[in-house]
Amino acid sequence: MSKIIEVQHLIKKFPMIKNQRAFKEIVVNLHRFSSKKNNEHFIALNSISFSVEKGECLGIIGKNGAGKSTLLSLLLGTSYPTEGELKIYGKRTPLLELGAGFHPDLTGRENIVLNGVLLGLTKEEVLARQEEIIQFSEITEFIDMPVRTYSAGMYMRLAFSVAICTDPEILLIDEILAVGDESFQKKSQGALIPLIKSGVTTVFVSHNLEEVKKICNRVLWLDHGNIMAEGAAPQVISQYLHKINP
Amino acid sequence: MFKLNRSLQRKFDLLYLLTYKEITLKYKRTVLGIFWSLLNPIFSALVFMVAFKIFMRFKIENYTFFLLSALFPWNWFLSSITISARSLVDNVTLIKKVIFPRQYLIISVILAQLVHLFFSMPILFVFSLYSNHGISLLTWGIGIPIIILIQFIFTFGVSLIISISNTFYRDIEYLIAVIINLAFWMTPITYPMSSIPEKYRSLFLLNPLTSIMSVWRGLLFENKILWNYLFIALGIAMIFRKMEKRLDEVL
Numbered sequence: 001m002s003k004i005i006e007v008q009h010l011i012k013k014f015p016m017i018k019n020q021r022a023f024k025e026i027v028v029n030l031h032r033f034s035s036k037k038n039n040e041h042f043i044a045l046n047s048i049s050f051s052v053e054k055g056e057c058l059g060i061i062g063k064n065g066a067g068k069s070t071l072l073s074l075l076l077g078t079s080y081p082t083e084g085e086l087k088i089y090g091k092r093t094p095l096l097e098l099g100a101g102f103h104p105d106l107t108g109r110e111n112i113v114l115n116g117v118l119l120g121l122t123k124e125e126v127l128a129r130q131e132e133i134i135q136f137s138e139i140t141e142f143i144d145m146p147v148r149t150y151s152a153g154m155y156m157r158l159a160f161s162v163a164i165c166t167d168p169e170i171l172l173i174d175e176i177l178a179v180g181d182e183s184f185q186k187k188s189q190g191a192l193i194p195l196i197k198s199g200v201t202t203v204f205v206s207h208n209l210e211e212v213k214k215i216c217n218r219v220l221w222l223d224h225g226n227i228m229a230e231g232a233a234p235q236v237i238s239q240y241l242h243k244i245n246p
Numbered sequence: 247m248f249k250l251n252r253s254l255q256r257k258f259d260l261l262y263l264l265t266y267k268e269i270t271l272k273y274k275r276t277v278l279g280i281f282w283s284l285l286n287p288i289f290s291a292l293v294f295m296v297a298f299k300i301f302m303r304f305k306i307e308n309y310t311f312f313l314l315s316a317l318f319p320w321n322w323f324l325s326s327i328t329i330s331a332r333s334l335v336d337n338v339t340l341i342k343k344v345i346f347p348r349q350y351l352i353i354s355v356i357l358a359q360l361v362h363l364f365f366s367m368p369i370l371f372v373f374s375l376y377s378n379h380g381i382s383l384l385t386w387g388i389g390i391p392i393i394i395l396i397q398f399i400f401t402f403g404v405s406l407i408i409s410i411s412n413t414f415y416r417d418i419e420y421l422i423a424v425i426i427n428l429a430f431w432m433t434p435i436t437y438p439m440s441s442i443p444e445k446y447r448s449l450f451l452l453n454p455l456t457s458i459m460s461v462w463r464g465l466l467f468e469n470k471i472l473w474n475y476l477f478i479a480l481g482i483a484m485i486f487r488k489m490e491k492r493l494d495e496v497l
Contacts, residue, residue: 094343100340100343106270117263
């Protein structure tokens with residue numbers, strides 16, 4: 001087995017921004033501008049190390065503000081570590097916020113193409129899968145309408161369908177399996193699980209512990225930027241539950 | 247090798263789609279649609295013509311064409327800068343949640359505005375055709391593509407600086423509106439280079455737009471390549487290209 005994701009002593013700090021300083025304050029504080037900078041930091045991730053093997057599904061659990069989403073954005077590459085090393089081999093497909101690349105005034109069909117390309121396909125490849133995506137999303141009759149006319153659920157369904165039809169190699173999922181109504185939720189899980197089992201490496205952030213238990217073979221419990229526990233899903237989850245409901 | 251071609255293809259597709267989106271979205275829910283791209287420059291040209299031909303009475307032969315030969319390229323610059331100032335700020339979710347080369351957001355704005363320039367090119371072409379100097383393959387076939395490339399590089403650099411700084415302080419976009427207005431009058435667009443007093447002319451050349459607009463006017467209005475200005479513009483483009491490579495890393 002080869003390591004797909006390797007993280008070593010990863011540290012992420014954010015500067016504390018209390019208030020954006022208005023111009024006059026900057027002028028008033030000009031003489032101590034340089035010294036005041038970079039003093040206060042919020043440590044989102046405090047030197048964490050782990051690795052994910054090919055085909056593994058790693059679940060990340062923890063309270064709000066534990067650093068889960070920060071970790072995902074680092075893995076995705078939309079933000080950079082303050083210190084430490086991060087190695088990732090393969091194409092990353094984010095399922096962080098469904099429909100991030102959608103534009104409300106474009107039609108469903110146009111958005112499929114734009115998002116498919118944003119997620120790493122060529123236009124030709126997206127067009128070849130267009131029907132499959134539309135079928136999966138179940139939005140056949142509205143597909144040529146602008147997505148601003150869609151209901152929230154339809155919007156999500158379309159976005160999810162695009163994302164899973166783009167041949168992901170590494171899936172980064174942030175709490176999005178609650179997509180659409182119940183039947184679509186079943187369907188989307190039904191589509192995701194075989195994908196994960198088929199050897200797509202997955203990092204899965206969720207508060208839904210049942211789901212984590214079902215999908216992930218390994219779980220990482222984060223708290224205040226530290227790894228509290230790591231290991232097989234049932235053990236870590238029971239440890240975690242024990243901690244929050246003693 | 248196949249892999250490389252595919253990723254190039256993907257980049258091309260992405261840029262194409264973003265540009266396409268930029269163009270079509272602008273006129274969604276309008277009746278005249280893309281025709282605005284033609285009407286817009288015509289209307290703004292009319293305003294200047296009334297002001298300078300009828301009220302101010304500039305003594306320049308064929309003033310309309312003289313004005314348009316620099317005004318249309320200027321509009322390309324103006325709209326690119328104004329729109330791209332917000333392109334990073336307005337696409338925060340895209341930038342945070344999806345990985346793709348972020349400068350494409352800016353490039354697509356400039357390309358979309360270039361398409362609008364192409365819409366006004368036929369007007370310039372007709373004017374050149376009937377002017378005293380006529381047209382030649384050298385100016386339209388070689389000169390214009392070169393100056394488009396130069397202006398593109400320059401605009402891209404300026405847009406990068408503005409849009410990046412705008413993410414820190416939104417004041418920038420308001421500041422730009424003022425500066426760009428000043429730049430318009432500080433660039434020989436409504437007036438010829440020759441009306442600037444001799445001793446200030448080198449000062450004006452510090453403004454990169456002066457040489458760029460002069461090349462445009464030389465090509466269209468006089469049907470010749472003004473090599474001296476072209477070289478200055480080329481130098482500026484090279485400086486900006488260097489800077490852009492650095493800024494790409496910041497993005």
